[in-house]
Every structure is written in structure tokens, then in C-alpha cells.
Amino acid sequence: MTDASENPNTVAAAQWLADQKEQPAKAVPTIRERFSLSMKEACEACALAQKYRTARRAFG
Incomplete structure (x- = not known):
């Protein structure tokens, strides 16, 4: 099983969604x-x- 952070498209999508x-x-x-x-x-x-x-709320 791969980690989601290993796929650059998954990370980009997560960053976009979080923004x-x-x-x-x-x-x-x-x-x-x-x-x-x-x-x-x-x-x-x-x-x-x-x-x-969650991390942004916790750590700014």
C-alpha cells in the first residue's frame, strides 16, 4: 500500500482542496x-x- 503523500497529484489535489x-x-x-x-x-x-x-488551525 502506498502513502498518499507519495503521489504528487494527490498532494496537489489535497493542497488545492485545503485552500x-x-x-x-x-x-x-x-x-x-x-x-x-x-x-x-x-x-x-x-x-x-x-x-x-487541522494543522493550519493548530499551528497557524
């Missing part, structure tokens, strides 16, 4: 199309984006 003021209503289909990700990669990007948001 949005409001998460798109259909985040997974949106980032799948925008970043050419599989369903699994898009879900990993969503989870990673949440970690980014």
Missing part, C-alpha cells in the same frame, strides 16, 4: 476530474486536505 474557503459540494468528483485521480486517490486527497486544515 478552498468552502469545500465543493461534490469534492471527490471535482478533484478526480481536475487532477486526473482514481477514486481511491481522490478519497486520500480529501483525508490529506483535512489533515492540512
